[in-house]
Amino acid sequence: MTMKTKTTVEEILEYTESLGGTHDNPFSDDEETSVLRNGESGKWFGIILRVPAYFYGGDEAEVCLNLKCLPDVSYLLREEYENIRPAYHMNKEHWITVRLDGSVPDETIKQIMILSYELVDKKRRKK
Numbered sequence: 001m002t003m004k005t006k007t008t009v010e011e012i013l014e015y016t017e018s019l020g021g022t023h024d025n026p027f028s029d030d031e032e033t034s035v036l037r038n039g040e041s042g043k044w045f046g047i048i049l050r051v052p053a054y055f056y057g058g059d060e061a062e063v064c065l066n067l068k069c070l071p072d073v074s075y076l077l078r079e080e081y082e083n084i085r086p087a088y089h090m091n092k093e094h095w096i097t098v099r100l101d102g103s104v105p106d107e108t109i110k111q112i113m114i115l116s117y118e119l120v121d122k123k124r125r126k127k
Contacts, residue, residue, distance in 0.1 A: 007100045007109055009034070009048055012065060015110060019117050021045070032063070036113075043120035044068070046113065051088045056099060065098045065109070066090050067116040077112070 013023050013034065020039040027033055036046035051064040066087045069077070074096050077084045083103040087095035098104055098112065 006102045007065075007104075007106055009063060009100075011106070012036070012046075012048060012100075012109075012113075015113060016046070016117075019114065021117060038117055038120045041120050045116040045120045047090075049089070051097060055085070055088050055097070056083070062099070062101070064088065064100060066095050067098060067112050068094060068119050069096045069112065069116060070094075070119070073115065077108075081108070 013036075016023050016036045022037045022039055022042075023034045024037070025031055025033060026035055032048075032050055034048040035044050036048070037043065038045050046065060046067045048063060048065055050061050052061050053059055055064075056062070066089075071093050074084075074086070074093075077096060078086070081104050083099035083101065085097050085099075086092035088097045090097075096112075098109060100109075
């Protein structure tokens with residue numbers, strides 16, 4: 001049996017690029033926070049940010065991933081995974097926070113990233 005490892009920031013950034021997206025650090029005083037953008041629309045579909053310890057009841061702050069999500073899907077994900085929650089520091093109806101501690105499978109994170117990416121795609125919104 002293989003142990004699940006933490007999803008890394010580098011893996012998230014690489015996967016963003018594989019979707020056709022981009023990423024940047026728009027906050028001059030915060031090099032750690034990365035915004036994930038749809039390559040077509042330029043709109044945010046995710047953000048990598050440091051979340052305070054109290055958010056998960058931990059001992060120290062940790063880097064997490066916020067993703068745009070449909071409210072019904074968000075509800076189902078939160079029911080299935082303890083470490084997917086209504087978003088820290090974002091609209092809690094349309095965004096979720098995913099803890100990158102290995103408790104949410106990489107494949108699930110990738111599937112949510114695809115959904116989030118598509119939610120801000122200009123072409124899909126016109127349909």
